[in-house]
Structures are given as structure tokens and as C-alpha cells.
Amino acid sequence: MIKKRKKNQSEVYALGQHICMSPHKARRVIDQIRGRSYEETMMILELMPYRTCYAIFKLVYSAAANASHNMGFNERDLVISKAEVNQGTTVKKLKPRARGRSYPIKRPTCSITIVLKNTSVNKEEFKRYQYTINKPGGLITKEKYTDMTCYEMYTNGGLWDKK
Numbered sequence: 001m002i003k004k005r006k007k008n009q010s011e012v013y014a015l016g017q018h019i020c021m022s023p024h025k026a027r028r029v030i031d032q033i034r035g036r037s038y039e040e041t042m043m044i045l046e047l048m049p050y051r052t053c054y055a056i057f058k059l060v061y062s063a064a065a066n067a068s069h070n071m072g073f074n075e076r077d078l079v080i081s082k083a084e085v086n087q088g089t090t091v092k093k094l095k096p097r098a099r100g101r102s103y104p105i106k107r108p109t110c111s112i113t114i115v116l117k118n119t120s121v122n123k124e125e126f127k128r129y130q131y132t133i134n135k136p137g138g139l140i141t142k143e144k145y146t147d148m149t150c151y152e153m154y155t156n157g158g159l160w161d162k163k
Helices: 023-033 038-047 052-071 147-155
Strands: 010-020 078-096 102-118 131-135 138-143
Touching: 010 052, 010 078, 010 147, 023 038, 023 052, 023 078, 023 102, 038 052, 038 078, 052 078
Parallel strands: none
Antiparallel strands: 010 102, 078 102, 131 138
């Protein structure tokens, strides 16, 4: 029996197929942007020196355009929730060489999928790591990670600084 999955209304994707580059080289860039916000991703892709960045930049931009045009999402609330690179077909050519011989040329292709998620829709899902402590007085909820603690952590010398 085939089960139909409900599409999540807070996700938008863009798919690029038959992109002429090695999947290994594309994964090197994709691993840097996975889980980051849209604006931060665009800055990273503009500044990275790899050739694959241009194709990934266009895909992320296209996914954000899909989100704002089709779903009405704000670009500031978008986060890259899923980014994957799969191997595509290999284009095989023959280059003529001396004495009637030929030399094979293999050009790998890849397909890249970028999924953007809107964080303003599911505020409960994107809260900062809350944990509960069960004490005799009752259940107490504390926020474990805030922007201020992150700022203090980096200004005071980081995690590994033991004073």
C-alpha cells in the first residue's frame, strides 16, 4: 500500500538537475550552508572561491523566490532545513588522439536539492533548547541557550577556557 504524505506547508524547495560538476565538490559547499539562515547563506556563497558556489547560489535564490511568490513567506524567516547532492549521469565523450586512437573524457553531473523552511510558522519547533528539571517542588522549565549566553561564551574566551 502506498501512503501519501502530507506536504508540509512551511517548506519550499528548488531542484537543479544535470549540473555539470562533481558531486563530491558540490557537497563540500553544501555542508557549509546546511542549517543556516537564508541571508547568511547568500553571504557565504558570494564569498566562497569555488566554482560550485554559483550554481548553488542560483538554487538557493530560486527556492527563496518560490517561497516569497508562491507561499508569501518573508525571506528573513527562511532557514535551509535540507540540502543534498546526488550523483547524476556521467557524460562520456571521446577525444581524438594521435595515430587514430581516442581518449575517453568522463564529465560527472549532479542533482542538487535545496529545501527552505519558514521559521515563523512553527515557533514552538524552533525554540532554543528548553529542558525541564523535575524537582520536588514541581516541574520547572528553564531556557538553556540564549543569544546573550552565546555572546558571553565567545567574549570570555570560549568553551575551553578554564579559569
